Amino acid sequence: MRKPSRLLLLACALPLAGGCSNVEPWVKPYERQNFADVIMAPERDPVAGSYLNHVFEAREGARGATGSHGGGCGCN
């Protein structure tokens, strides 16, 4: 039960870190148009991307750290 408690604490503390937002951004807002282009989206199609991640998880021993949810696979 210790880890969930720590996570809850982190959940409460994380918004406070917004105070760091006064750091001068080294990439100006007007230099970020490339990241608005759909070809730079980390996960353009959530349904298709999640399905492929599941194919990997079901056929491989490794799991997690894919940038999306893990969870019950029922694939033991």
Next chain:
Amino acid sequence: MSNGKRIGALTTLAGTIVASSATQGAVLPDDRADAMYHQYDGGGVTIDGPSLLVRKKFAEKYSASASYYMDMVSSASIDVISTASPYKEERTQGGIAFDALQGKTQYSVSYALSDENDYTANTASLDVSQDLFGDLTTVSFGFSQGWDEVRKRGDNSFDEQVDRRNYRLGLSQILTPKLMATLDYEVITDEGFLNNPYRSVRYLDESSGVGYSYQPEVYPQTRTSNAAGITARYYLPYRASVHGGYRWYTDTWGIDAHTVSVGYTHPWGPHWILEAGYRWYDQSAADFYSDLFPRADAQNFLARDKELSTFHNQMLSFGATYELPALGWKRIRRSTVNVFVDHIQYDYEDFRDVTKGGAPGEEPLYGFDANVVRVFFSGWF
């Protein structure tokens, strides 16, 4: 959850789909609807079915989504034909999620339920993400709790439980006007009945005509894994992008794995986006895995699941997205049709194909090719 059909059960997927925006920073996901047909075909296993997702924002700072997924499984995998009979079955799952935006902080909660005739899984998740440093940085973390019930066909007295917990940390960083990178770290703990009630291990048995016999597999009751991944995406001097990634993995069962992936995305004309990718994966075997144990009850824990063996695979991917001309639908402002095809080649280094015959332990090593097809329509409204 029958013998050897790891590909089928998809409890994870609903939660993954509905909450995958959590690491994208303090921007609510687009209002969209997706309808996909998916098919996996390889190793004697065919799984196909529909997948649906609908997302909608409301009151400016909230978003809700729902997903539905279905698998129709036809399995005659090597596990099945070695020790059981081919089978067909279905499984369904649903998920709901709710996102709330407060300043530069996004909160997401989700719930998913997967159900099949011998396995039920519930998963609840919480994710929080926060933009920092002039929105160049997004940090995120999440927690999932899962409760699974494992049953066994033909044995009404069999009723086991699995408790699952996922702890996630993420960091997304804009490094230059053309380069962004993402770090992910995840710990997963499982506790309960973690093996497959139908699967068997084989052991040398001179009294058997073929020289070996089978007994049920026995797994540890706990498993904890650590995984860390890094991905980077770069905008090329012309309008196209490349991306690459690496993931390191280790767990308490003794499996170590490495994953490397690269990809290229290229718009073509005003309507098309084409992409291609390559992925390499390899892993070492679990400490208690063996293709052929020296005798019955040779050790405390026994596994012959090929997903716990030493193997590698390679995947080639191709995809095309076509943006449809205005459909004239009042509520749909943009829509695409998409086709993605992936070819995966699996090569096992200590899992043998007993269907090919040969002296015990000297059968040819197993391998197979699989094709994954995803065809879907997306509409933004």
